[in-house]
Amino acid sequence: MFDRDTDGVRIELRALTKHYPGQPAPAVDNITMDIPAGELVVFVGPSGCGKTTTMKMINRLVEPTSGEIRIGGKDVLSLDPDELRRHIGYAIQQVGLFPHQTVAQNIALVPKLLGWPQAKVDARVEELLALVSLEPSTFRDRYPRQLSGGQQQRVGVARALAADPPVMLMDEPFGATDPITREHLQNEFVRLQKQLRKTIIFVTHDFEEAIKLGDRIAVLREGSHIAQYDTPAAILSDPADDYVAGFIGQDATLKRLALVRVSDISIADPLPDLALPQVTAEASLREALDVMLAHGSDRCGTPSGVLTYAALCAAVGSRPEEAVSGGDVR
């Protein structure tokens, strides 16, 4: 349906507005933005700021009052809404698995609507269950109520991916799970998206989640006005205004450290020192700092050499002399 190049499709919103009849102010007021192909953009903002309404206009569950939406260059408002939605993955917080259908039937829904042959549908169901780490032979014939909350969310994501849509809309898909399951689902989803490179719009009110998942974050305020639209690192290091800063909270620098992995920075002293406390190459700089603090040391060992406190400061763009009064921390 959408012309895809190798990167997927881009989404363009132009002066998009939704004004519900009888309401004094529009729910979404004149939003214009570009979502680059293959990127995951997180809409983050307080409840009622219009982020979900903005997202739902893209698959036309909410019809825009005015404005324009283009996906892969195609004018969405000129397409048949039902046909359009079959080509856009959709996952919601409540998951919405059909209780009277098995896991396999739930996942097969959109491919069936698109008229895929049964053999292709069956193969796709197996593939997707494996992709979301559910053993197909165990889970295929179960009913949703026989699954845990986390397993249901996985099936929800698999169902949204079923017809391999280039675009996905996700409305707090991990919102209803406990923190440990959510963390786990987020990590898997990051891994999945690295592989799939879909164009994804992800709505959440959890800024931590936004930093973790987003290639870019759009911080929205009342009426879906964009307060800032940038990469997580840029928003953390340079918030546009107090509203955005308030959203980040007091530990912006720690959050930036969490975005960088040990393997991402070059290490000055490349000799491994096994006498120091150790962190893995996959650990974030925040975790490395945690190890240093716990051991009262200003350095820790990594597989590629010794990581110093000064290197952490350099990674967030500050100088250690300013940060540590009193000189040597040892």
Next chain:
Amino acid sequence: MTAETLATGRVRAPGRLPFGPRHLIVPIAVGAVLLALYAWVGTLELDSIEQRSLNRSVILAKAVEHLQMTVAATALVVVIAIPLGVLASRSRNRLVAPVILTAGNLGQAVPCIGLLVLCTFLMGVGFQTALVGLVAYAVLPVLRNTMVGVQQVDPALIEAARGMGMTRGQVLRRVELKLAVPAILAGLRTALVLTVGVATLGAFVAAGGYGELIINGLKLNRMPVTIVGGVLTACIAFLVDWLGGLAEDLLKPRGI
């Protein structure tokens, strides 16, 4: 039920009937009552009037008439009440829904015997006249249960279905009606039992059925005839309710 299925991690195996000893209680009890009735009538000295009613061919013929009325009325109720219930459940029909419900309520509130008399003036006596009264009486439970059954479907399911590209008709057929099946069947079971009872009034418009035995027995002051008619009607009602229960267990979508 939930705890049990969660513990074993499986729902009923496909194709296996949920048939157990508890499902035999009703037929056994009804069989016992029928035997007792037969034995009791056997001890009586029947006069010629009673013999004219209490013989095998009459009782069988009346049973057939009674069941015909019940089945035909229920079939009509299904055809009328389920679409009306769906219509009333649609949010865009907010204004029509109370009208439909009121009509259903009226059908049940108006005394059936009065309705039958009115219908007799319009249509004469016979099977069709009795059907009108029965249908009017039995529409409400099915109508109301269909409406509630469809309305109680989780809105998140409908949003998910629409969001994945199902048309409104597909959502109705594949999601809403499927999930409303238990409620609709419960309404239908109620309607069936009501119909069996009210079908006795069919005798007043010459539509036959066990009502004829009851009325004849009263008119001619032959108690055994009335009692046989009443007990047989009750037995049919119990059996129909039993069948309805089986159908509920059988037709309920798995997984819910």
